[in-house]
Amino acid sequence: MTFENTIRAGLLAGAGALALIAFPAFAAEPVEAAAAEAAPAPAAGLPDGVPIEEIVVTATKRETNLQKTPISISVVNAETIRERRVQSLLDLADGGVPSLRVATFEARQSALTIGIRGIVPLDANQPAREQGVGIYIDGVYLGRQHGLNTGLFDIERVEVLKGPQGTLFGRNTEGGALSLISKAPTGKFGGSIDGSIGNIGSRSGAIHLNLPEVIGFSVKLDGVYQHQDPVTKNPMPNQEGWGLFDRKGFRAAVRWNPFAGLTNDFTFDIARDENTPFYSQLLNYNPNNCQSGGSNSSPLAIPAGSTCTTPGTAFVGTQGTVRALLPGVEVNGDTLMRTADIGVPQRRSFDETHGFTNVLKWKIAPEIELRSITAWRGVDVQQWDNSGGAHRVPVVNYTPACTVNGPASCTFSRYSLADLRQRQFSQELQAVGSIGPVDYVAGLYYFNEHVSDTAATPNSMRVIYNTPTQATYVPNVFCTADTPDFVGKAVNGCSIDRASQVSSKSYAIFGQATWNATDKLHITAGGRYTWDEKQGELVYSRNIDYRTNPAIAAANGYVPLDKKWRRFNPLVTIAYDVNDEVHTYAKYATGYRAGGASSRTSDYRAFNPEDVKSYEIGLKADLFGRRARLNLAGYIMDRTGSQVDLSTIQPTATGNFNNLVTFNAPGTTKIRGIEADLTVKPVSRLTMNFSYAYTYTDIPLVPVTYTQFSSTGTALFSTTVNQKFYIVYTPRNAASASIDYDLPEILGGARPKIHVDANYAQATQSFDQFATKADSSFIVNARLSLLDIEVGDNKLNIGLWGRNVFNHQYVYRRDPSNSLPAVQTSGPAGTNVVVIGNNGSVLGDYGNFNMPRTFGFDASIKF
Template sequence: MNQNYSTRPLRGAVSTRLRAALPFLLASAALSAPALAFAAAPDAAAAPDAAAGADAEPLGEIVVTATKRETNLQQTPISISVLSAQTLRDRHVQSLLDLADGAVPGLRVATFEARQSALTIGIRGIVPLDANQPAREQGVGIYIDGVYLGRQHGLNAALFDIERVEVLKGPQGTLFGRNTEGGALSLVSRGPSGRFEGRVTGGIGNYGSHNTELHLDLPEVHGFSVKLDGVIQHQDATTKNPLEGATGWNYYDRKGIRAAVRWKPVDGITNDFSFDYSRDSNSPFYSQLLNVNPNGCVAGPQAAAPKCVLPGTQYTTLTGTVKPTLPGVVVEGDKRMTVADIGVPQQPSVDRTHGFTNNLKWSIAPQIELRSITAWRGVNVGQWDNSGGAHRVPVVAPGCATTACNFSRYSLANLNQTQFSQEFQAVGTISRFDYVAGLYYFNEHVRDDAATPNSNAITGYVTPGQTSGYQYVILDPCRGSGGFGSQTECRSTDRASRVRSRSYAVYGQVTWNATDAIHLTAGGRYTHDKKQGELLMSRNIDYALRPDIAAANGYRPLDASWNRFNPMVTLAYDVSNDVHVYAKYATGYRAGGASSRTSNYQAFNPEDVRSYEVGMKTDFWGHRGRFNVAGYIMDRDDSQVDISSIQTTATGNFNNLVTINAPGTTKIRGVEADLTLRPVDGLTLSASYAYTYTKIPLVPITVNAGGVSYTTLQRFYIVFTPRNAASGSIDYELPMPMVSDGAKLRFHIDGNYAQATQTFDQFATKADSSFIANARLALADINVGRGDTRLTASVWVRNLFDRAYVYRRDPSNSLPGAPTTSATTASVNNILGDYGNFNAPRTFGGEISLRF
């Protein structure tokens, strides 16, 4: 059951800023969220309708660990959504990417264009556009069993036996630390039980999909309990590649194993050790050409093409020629292509993740428990992305010769990351005080490189629109792209870098339960971050061998450190046993870094956020209804934004991606609401809504070219953050005693909506709005033998109505490049059109699961 709730009452003094914010937040909660009106009706009608639900079981208690201790979700003063194991099964969630449909409206998940395994994850408008760079951090912390994951690479590996997913909203800088300014996504695995039991699941579906799971618990022996998990997930491509033997798009093949050992040598001591390994072989979603020259770009005065303007520029003249599309290229902006128009070399990208975690808990006395969380983790990535074909630059012109006939950018990259973390915690209660104190250390090493050769060429291309006489050829994989190729030993390295990051922190949080109803929490975390990085290569120039070129490019290694203190204050009041309200002030920060996509390794500073939040959590109708609402104001300083620009180097000009800090304060405002009802026994209705308003102040951008310089104010946007998002679900369970004792028929359907939003922070262009429905029907818990052996047979469907929408729209290829030779002149030579990626088509299948 998807339930989105704040936790226990707030503890702490309410600042002047927060008191000033209360009217806005409460007004927003009362007026701006349509879900509130929906929630009010059942409450108002509780008395007359009580008899109708007299036989319904109350909603169960949900346990969360957001405060580093187990607490009731409804009494924890934090806005949280929880996805249980049953919810994940009902939605057929196999990996985190499956949550991109909007199961939690305030949680936004999107895959990186180049491969499925790198995910962009955002909460409350804190969403990094490109956190794939080794020296850049994500703004939402991802945790597995309390261990922070330093990179977003490999996040889409197969999920093991997950007990629940906790989505903590708003800054979590006190207890969870840096890079959690938007919130945290915490995955909690099911631990060893010490009993012999298990579950085997097998399933098949369309697009050649199949999945197998084995979860086995072994009996406790001499204080040791062992649990083993194995997962296999496979799906063939949903967009076929016409090139014989080449991989299509939206293909995946995931395999993973996990072993956990729980040791209880004496009462009060529990030590959990686990090892996991995953291999994710996948290909990206196909990048389609959605239109051709949509802005009407043409050589001549820029005023003649008023829409043909690159943000942040003020050129007056356009030069060059907008070229026609290559023969056979399909332009399709309304539906996903099932077969690509041009075959290209494509092989799966491979992500390998592994980890060792040791979690020790020692309950010394009722007042104190000491904990140690030690973890080694790593990820290795080999990226092969040729999803664009002729739909992306470079653009080939009729009458081309030699390398000018080459196209299809093959994006190749390698990344190796290792991390070690150690955390010590003391958790307990003394009299009326609940406390958490901790020490934290994190050490990360990352190294990456990237190359972008062309893989294809056209011969015999003489005139626009010709239908014969031309031929597409595959370039030699070693020397065919201007003397370079895609093979590892033949690449021209665009960039290569290495980074070491270290973080030290001390934190504490105390809750004073002043009365049984009033709870005051205050906490803080001091963090020292240090980051050292080097740009090893840029545009195939080894900076160690050519320090003169590195110096001429203005290159400086990254050697920076930052200190932050992040406080949190919460005041919570239990109005009754069923109504809890809170007010909260919290801060968070995301560390700075440097962009390896620039020739000078341009550095950028951290960003900081302040959050003011009020919330209410309620149970009503005899605990057959729950309604939670939270309103918040967040102010973010020095927002990290990305711009594409031209850098002048010692060897020429090139287009690069620069990360800068936007001056001023970014405003983020929002309301979140969740409603759960159980009107009759077996029927559960859920609805969630998130409203998010964002605005980044205008950013001054300076252009220098041809001895001319000017500065213009540019608007930036927060990506993958819809203004309105909502989800709802219906779950019905019917006993089936005629089948067997304890058997049930379960039905689930959910619908998820998100308004259109930007996918690039420097372009106003939006992707499409979306509505995705999923469903599952299961005959569950059929007694098939002695004891408690139970069988469940189910059928499922994702994207029930086969809706197609562009979740990522890139307008950069439909606008002129940044001025290079003159600040007042830009070229239209490489204009093609917008291109984008469609969501996955309808998938469906059946599963059989045996629990013993």
């Protein structure tokens, strides 16, 4: 058995052991300490068995001890961020917090899909669709998933709050909240300079500077730079490769403390992330053994048990020709391709984020502190995604007709171009305090967001036929027109696939109070009443300007979005302290995600909110004199109105199109889970952590109707099928473990330290309408540090780091849409093509691999 397999087996055995603990109790509150460890204590001068440090969190809008806070929380602190080399939120995709799932949207680094406890939006890339997990930076909600992968500044900790957080954190937090807390100015001169170099051309640097307090003002400045060369090279000269990033950012924080009890924090930040998508490889060829031949009038029968059927359809036969591989195209489902098979045009995408935040806290009396959080933020995106080459639609029909001026069927390499502009303003007022045995939080919230986007998908390459086994590939001329009514640079000049603009407003009043009935019993009740408004319009669809072609828009059934929703989300928690070391709780909470409209449909199809009810019990225990910490949580969530996505045929005034429709699934989606965390510190130098998450999800069967229309829009045939949908990026079992060991001091006080963490996740779906799963993952990271080296009056830290040290390669995103028959849009009169699949676009699954092994050296000097 290899060393890697030994670790994997140990991790799975530990998961089983924790599951045996958690299942009978079903009373849990995980503090996934694989990523939740507090800063380690100095190694020297401490007796064996030094207690595990307390962790302070602000999940209840006040500073509390994590172990006494009746919420399921994981904490990733600054030390853990350094040990695991977390440069951006995408680095948390390795699974260090098992309940937290992070993935790219499509293959793009410019937008992240973030889920907690099975609440994962597949396509929050749409301007009129919301996330299910709220992302907060210093208390400010970030409205879009775009720009989330910019480099992190000087982060003190990341709090992962699991389960609905609708009472105190607000809108779109039905799955939980991811709260990033930055380090505040100290008022004393000091700081650090960090630098790192590594393989794949990686290099990074950061400076963090605290200036002395002057007349009550303290200033902190942070600058970051992060770079990585392409992971996959592009054979086309003068074009970018895939998987690169180049991030720059600056943040300035000013704290004003004119007198005791009043603190005002003003921050400004700006960041730019230049990146390219990860390469989308062809993983297999015709894996479902689809057959060529047949016709609409005489289709090939589908044998019993055949996998050449598309989920949710009623196909009884197929017709069409399975496409042959283009000359030079490689099939590789085992390893990440470090050089692409066919070079294609590829530019860098740009994400630019900026914002101003002002947080005022005024302790006007011992019983009350008033707070004001005011923020204005913006995101600008130019997307250039040509990651799929010849591996994704359109699939080329390679024949001698493919000449320099051949038909459009000889073009390929879909270049997904998009521009997005988002601006948001938010204002939150809070009153926080205690009156006798009651701790309370009350407040008002306002959020205003404007988003506009435009997208185009031109084919960037053309194949020229030489022989059946040899072809010439040349860039295709595209985007030669001009579209002056759009500011975006990526789409300008292209045929516009879609464009929309949306305005969203949210108002809320909230309150929560905890009655400390006795020293042991604590009862919390709260609620938030929310008013959400959303107005949007589809400006372009399939290059038709709906503003100048209202008749076509009306014929397509287009209706602008103008919706209002009201929700009251209550919370009740009963917490009981068994003793000073053991704390239990039971909680009921609800949450909801606002509705919207799909800009990927020609009628701007609207959908309603989804709602969730959560029942949770938890246990938090410090054992053996705080040498061990065990936290368990068990929960049941029932979600109604689940927002799911379906690629289906939609009739329009200019023909039938395959659109992505978002709708609310009927019935109740079941989500059940157990989370467990164990931290053991048997001696002062050694800390071991283990975390485990079990998540069961089930969406009831959804009736889907496929309808064939005539050229005049008359319905000819309809077929209804009960289709199974899945929750994406949610493994049934996930686990993480870590070991930190401080060696004896050397060199007059320098502290050697070893860190190793291992992270496992079971295979899960990448698309909610396909049962096809991606691969399971197993990632091991390691670091060897030498800390607190004296350099004059300063301290130097150096380290060797490695991520994915065993170079485990797995497909984290698998798309089977190119390996299954397509629902046809048209056919001969009298033929029900909705039950006859078309194999004309069958090629194979394509997908994306995780990052390969990365390693390097870093240094940080503190002054």
